[in-house]
Amino acid sequence: xxxxxxxxxxxxxxKNFLVTTHHNPDADALSSALSMAIFLKSLxxxxxxxxxxxxxxxLKFLPRASWFKKAGDRQRVDYDAAIVIDxxxxxxxxxxxxxxxPGKPLVNIDHHVTNDKFGSINVVRPRASSSCEMIFDxxxxxxxxxxxxxxxxxxxxxMTDTGSFRYENTSSYSHAVVRELMAFKFSAARMYDxxxxxxxxxxxKLFTQxxxxxxxxxxxxxxxxxxxxxxxxxxxxxxxxxxxLFNFLRSIEGIEVVVILTEISAREVRVNLRSQxxxxxxxxxxxxxxxxxxxxxxxxxxxxxxxxxxxxxxxxRKSL
Numbered sequence: 248x249x250x251x252x253x254x255x256x257x258x259x260x261x262k263n264f265l266v267t268t269h270h271n272p273d274a275d276a277l278s279s280a281l282s283m284a285i286f287l288k289s290l291x292x293x294x295x296x297x298x299x300x301x302x303x304x305x306l307k308f309l310p311r312a313s314w315f316k317k318a319g320d321r322q323r324v325d326y327d328a329a330i331v332i333d334x335x336x337x338x339x340x341x342x343x344x345x346x347x348x349p350g351k352p353l354v355n356i357d358h359h360v361t362n363d364k365f366g367s368i369n370v371v372r373p374r375a376s377s378s379c380e381m382i383f384d385x386x387x388x389x390x391x392x393x394x395x396x397x398x399x400x401x402x403x404x405x406m407t408d409t410g411s412f413r414y415e416n417t418s419s420y421s422h423a424v425v426r427e428l429m430a431f432k433f434s435a436a437r438m439y440d441x442x443x444x445x446x447x448x449x450x451x452k453l454f455t456q457x458x459x460x461x462x463x464x465x466x467x468x469x470x471x472x473x474x475x476x477x478x479x480x481x482x483x484x485x486x487x488x489x490x491x492l493f494n495f496l497r498s499i500e501g502i503e504v505v506v507i508l509t510e511i512s513a514r515e516v517r518v519n520l521r522s523q524x525x526x527x528x529x530x531x532x533x534x535x536x537x538x539x540x541x542x543x544x545x546x547x548x549x550x551x552x553x554x555x556x557x558x559x560x561x562x563x564r565k566s567l
Contacts (some may be wrong), residue, residue: 248337251388253368254330257352263293268333268378270341272315273490274306274442275404276333279356279378281311282400283330286382286391295324299341304484308441309403310396318342328352331366333378335359335538355374356381361529361538373540376421379404383424398431399438406435407442409495415542432553450486457488458495465564468503473556476510493521499567504528504563508556511547516555531566535559 258264266283268276280296287294295316300313324346334340334357337347347353355366358375375381379401386393393401405425410416412425427433446454461472472492482488489507496505503526507519518535520528521543528544537546548555 251370251385254354254370254385255389257328257368258356263325263327265324265326265329265346266294266296267298267331267340267343272298272300272303274407275377275379277302277306277307277315278400278404279332279382281314282382282397283332284314285286285311286386287395297324299343305487310348310399321474328354330354332356335362337365340370359539360541361533376416376418377405377408380421380424395431395433398428399433402428403438403442412424447486453481454491464560464567467501468567469560469563470502471506471560473508473552474510479509489519497523506515506559508552510552512547514551516548516550516552518548519558524550531562534562
């Protein structure tokens, strides 16, 4: 599953590519997709980077961010081969799934342990820190030279998916990759500031209210945040609420699982999970047809918000 030779053969033998990643893209998803598009275009190929959602405002500073297009009301996309990056299953591609045509090559590049191998070509490396680390390996196998824009993109993805090199998915190899990327003389401190610092005052006030309303349970081992559509909409689009919540709540002593429930509709709730110690949230998410990593996963529950909270917390207690 780890060999890129079939991917490179597909790239060489086709001209027009659809590149996508999961909806609600984070830095790793967006950066790996844009890096792939740079690679394809440098080879004289056509590449359309399409997503269910637009580029998040806080990531628009990244090189080639303008290439990241929202699927919107498109009815058709012409392509020879599709490349899906950072998706454990095709469902994660959201509305872009409707453009995937049976019989055409479908390349699946991912690092989630729960990946269901949905592609006709699958490169799945659960031990990789990030999809950007995998794209770096692809470039190495292709003998494709890096440049400063690619270095910035790949660094952003690796840094954020490793929690600024604090999570267990950070390996000695991750640091070796970063060492090579930083030879291109961008500022790591500046990158950190663009991705993590600069919270608007209004968002910080709302953030403290959300923290205050969060619920501790099961001997303070579970920390649960529920957000209605109205509450979530109060934050500015440039504020990555979930990431800020996870970074803050995971630092609390004794917490084993952090749960964020976000209301999508009256009977649909998105659930994001993070864990400490040995708790496997990917296995938990699979109970609800979700997936992810051992310590970072997600799913959807098709119930009203309050009931969904009871459902997921009950499942966590049983696993604990």
